[in-house]
Amino acid sequence: MHIAINCRSFSRKQFTGIGRYASSLVASLSQIDAANRYSLYTTRGWGEVKSRIARRDASNFAVKFDWLRRGVAKTVRSVDIYHAPSPEVLPDLNARTVVTVHDLIYKTYPQGHTQETLALSEAQFQSFIPRSARIICSSRSTQNDVHRYFPAVKNKTCCIYQGVDTNLFYPLPQWEISSAREMMRDKGVVAPFILFVGTIEPRKNLKGLLEAFARLKQKKIFKGKLVVAGMAGWKGEGLTGLIEHLGIKADVVFEGFVSNDALRVFYNLAEVFVFPSFYEGFGYPIVEAFSCGAAVVTSDVSSCPELAADAALTVDPADPEAVAQAIARVIQDTGLRNALRQKALARSQGFNNQETARKTLRVYEEVYES
Missing domain, CATH: 3.40.50.2000 (Glycogen Phosphorylase B;)
Known part of the structure; x- marks a missing residue:
């Protein structure tokens, strides 16, 4: 498989939730998967993305500048799976799409957003909901929210917990x-x-x-x-x-x-x-x-x-x-x-980055084979 992952969320040195998830996923996939080809797309911070590839010999992982917003996405024919680590307005690709949904705050807690942000979130969901082959939800709670607001996609969702980086967060000796x-x-x-x-x-x-x-x-x-x-x-x-x-x-x-x-x-x-x-x-x-x-x-x-x-x-x-x-x-x-x-x-122990990567890789394989 040729898998493309949108890595814009962690292309800066300071990033939080979604960037941390995408960054850890790339690092763990590079540790466990030497068989498939990965293209990691970013608009900036090439070195920041490159540094997350855990294996030095991971020649199957390549960092590329972001064609998604340059209007040439439709010319990329070799991608089999495109993974958006968070909701987005999907690019025009032939690839089958996997999207990770972290929350439905714009639906469940709209008072926490500007009107512009609400409109953007709605556009993102309306773009990927009908086009996604699989929707990964970060928790059962989020999965239930997706089913509540988008009942037509119940058979396309799964829950995969995000992991915690134990190289960063551990009990101090x-x-x-x-x-x-x-x-x-x-x-x-x-x-x-x-x-x-x-x-x-x-x-x-x-x-x-x-x-x-x-x-x-x-x-x-x-x-x-x-x-x-x-x-x-x-x-x-x-x-x-x-x-x-x-x-x-x-x-x-x-x-x-x-x-x-x-x-x-x-x-x-x-x-x-x-x-x-x-x-x-x-x-x-x-x-x-x-x-x-x-x-x-x-x-x-x-x-x-x-x-x-x-x-x-x-x-x-x-x-x-x-x-x-x-x-x-x-x-x-x-x-x-x-x-x-x-x-x-x-x-x-129930929030393991490599387990998150293994389950995500299985999703890629299931989508590719379906």
Whole structure:
């Protein structure tokens, strides 16, 4: 087979969810598949894409500049399978198409988007839904959402969990802990601290976490800080006034976008990682935190409880008091906290990049043979 993969999502040095998925998929496919030919298309960052090819002798993997937006796609006749790692308006190809759907936020949480983004998402789905040979869904929750809004494609969907990169996210050995704590002190954070990771936007519910955190402070349950790691997103402004109103300005640290190395330290040293999102197609930070052995509190909606299983406390994200109580349980009960950390590591084994690649390769083979 000749398989083309759209790699634009990780052609820059800073990328998040979808880019991380596509990048890890390419790396793992290059480790397990020497038989098929791969063309990795990008508009920029040739070296960034090339660096993800794990085997130095992987001559069956080639990075190419993106013909998809140059109007010559129809001249490429040798591609058998085209994989879009996220929804897009499909190019004009003879190839059979596989598309990965990470979420249906534009349908389930439209208030989190601009009208322009909603229109683009609708155009993307209307393009690939009728033309895809197979639709890979990142979770059962996302698969159910696809069936709900596009019932005609039920027989074309499958669920393949995304993996976590254990070269990036792992429990720190004891000898690294002291230097990690020193790094945190340089950032103005001394343990213990509560951690939030995610884009700062209404859907991620940082507002609810701030309100829960303020309750912990008012009740003198927690003396440490809340560390927020993530870029500002749409409608992410307006929290400064809330923080001042709640009287927690001195206790909230905004780190912005952080490197994977720093993120690994945050997950490892956090007293508890809290992810109270209103909707997630696949909550990447949950499995990253699990892979580092963090104690986790997350939402009981969308894909969050599916990913968490019994390895985290789940709560109603719309109830700040419930969030505060769950955090307090983890902070105050050392036995519970340690049990959650052990369960987190065990649960993280279910999110394996090579298994994701193997299942995806089977999808390519099934589509090619059908």
